[in-house]
Amino acid sequence: MAVSRQSLSFICSGLLLALLGAFTRADEAMCLDCHDPDSEPAMHAIANTVHGSLDGGGAATCVACHGPSTDHQDDPEEVAPGVSFGPKWTSSAEARSASCQSCHSGNDQMLWVGSAHQQDNLSCDACHNPHQQQLLAGREQAADAVCLECHTQVRSQLHLPSRHPIAEGKTSCTDCHNPHGGLGHADLRQVSLNDNCFTCHQDKRGPFLWEHPPAAEDCALCHQPHGSVNEPLLNARGPALCQQCHAAAFHPSQPYSSESLGGSANQNMLGKNCLNCHSQIHGSNHPSGARLTR
Numbered sequence: 459m460a461v462s463r464q465s466l467s468f469i470c471s472g473l474l475l476a477l478l479g480a481f482t483r484a485d486e487a488m489c490l491d492c493h494d495p496d497s498e499p500a501m502h503a504i505a506n507t508v509h510g511s512l513d514g515g516g517a518a519t520c521v522a523c524h525g526p527s528t529d530h531q532d533d534p535e536e537v538a539p540g541v542s543f544g545p546k547w548t549s550s551a552e553a554r555s556a557s558c559q560s561c562h563s564g565n566d567q568m569l570w571v572g573s574a575h576q577q578d579n580l581s582c583d584a585c586h587n588p589h590q591q592q593l594l595a596g597r598e599q600a601a602d603a604v605c606l607e608c609h610t611q612v613r614s615q616l617h618l619p620s621r622h623p624i625a626e627g628k629t630s631c632t633d634c635h636n637p638h639g640g641l642g643h644a645d646l647r648q649v650s651l652n653d654n655c656f657t658c659h660q661d662k663r664g665p666f667l668w669e670h671p672p673a674a675e676d677c678a679l680c681h682q683p684h685g686s687v688n689e690p691l692l693n694a695r696g697p698a699l700c701q702q703c704h705a706a707a708f709h710p711s712q713p714y715s716s717e718s719l720g721g722s723a724n725q726n727m728l729g730k731n732c733l734n735c736h737s738q739i740h741g742s743n744h745p746s747g748a749r750l751t752r
Contacts, residue, residue: 488531489520504589523557523588543583551581558582569639576639585637605631615685620692622684629658634683652677666741668748672703673740696731 495502504510504519512522521527525540538547541557548554555576559567562582570576575584582588585604602624606613615621622629631637634646634654641649648654655677656663664674672679680699681691688695694702697714705713714726725734733739736750744752 489517489524489527492534493520501589507588507590509588525557551579551584554581554583558586558588566636567638569636569641571639573639574645575637602631605635605637612684615682618685618687620686620689622691633658650676651683655683662740664741666743667745668738668742668750670739670741670750696733697726700732 493501505515509523510519512519523541527539529537530539538549541553542549543554555570559570559582606616616624624630636645636647638645640646643651646654648657652674662673662677677683680693682693683691686692688699692699701713709726714731726732728734730737738744738747738750738752742748742750742752746752
């Protein structure tokens with residue numbers, strides 16, 4: 459039976475589309491053929507997150523973070539995916555973070571390279587689980603709990619009598635620190651510790667007519683940011699703290715100590731001690747406030 463040119467053209471087009479479809483299916487990632495929801499429900503939790511729609515969802519989402527992993531598909535028992543986050547195989551910290559930074563490279567993440575955590579060979583997945591929906595970070599915990607898993611000394615300081623209200627949820631580690639990197643010491647969000655403190659304690663910023671030099675230089679000269687046995691977060695109780703600098707400053711030069719709490723207790727040892735008179739300890743704008751008394 460003779461075949462018209464139009465029919466032949468239609469048949470050839472159909473065959474070509476079928477061949478292209480076969481090649482496309484062969485090149486497609488087949489992640490979900492093995493990693494099914496029944497055996498790995500935690501892995502499929504990504505479908506409920508913003509990551510679940512990467513590159514259209516499905517196996518394309520897997521490829522977006524783990525790479526094509528063609529060799530892994532051919533031999534899934536012996537060959538790792540292109541980028542693996544564990545637990546069976548684990549790529550280098552650099553490779554894992556690079557996968558995340560292919561999207562997350564701006565805002566807070568801009569300073570990751572050279573940050574304290576990056577230099578300690580940590581990767582993004584040390585704190586984040588990309589398969590879980592989290593607002594602040596972390597795995598199944600609040601962000602502060604994730605920080606304190608490693609920063610155990612800070613965790614102990616946060617149980618001291620005078621501390622920042624992190625346990626109450628009124629402030630957070632990330633209010634002061636950027637875990638992805640900072641411009642100054644300890645990955646602080648501001649360049650200096652004082653600028654960091656002043657974001658909340660604006661009344662201490664100045665400039666003042668009469669400055670207290672250590673207050674303007676570094677808050678940590680007098681205060682312990684994470685917690686202290688002395689109110690308010692002081693490194694030592696006054697007047698011991700004050701007399702570290704003011705050994706003979708317009709007062710008798712004898713050091714005030716617990717011995718001064720005898721029968722005739724000195725007013726400089728009671729109440730707020732030195733602050734009983736020098737109440738404007740951070741600075742004063744009063745014309746007669748040269749001694750920070752008013």
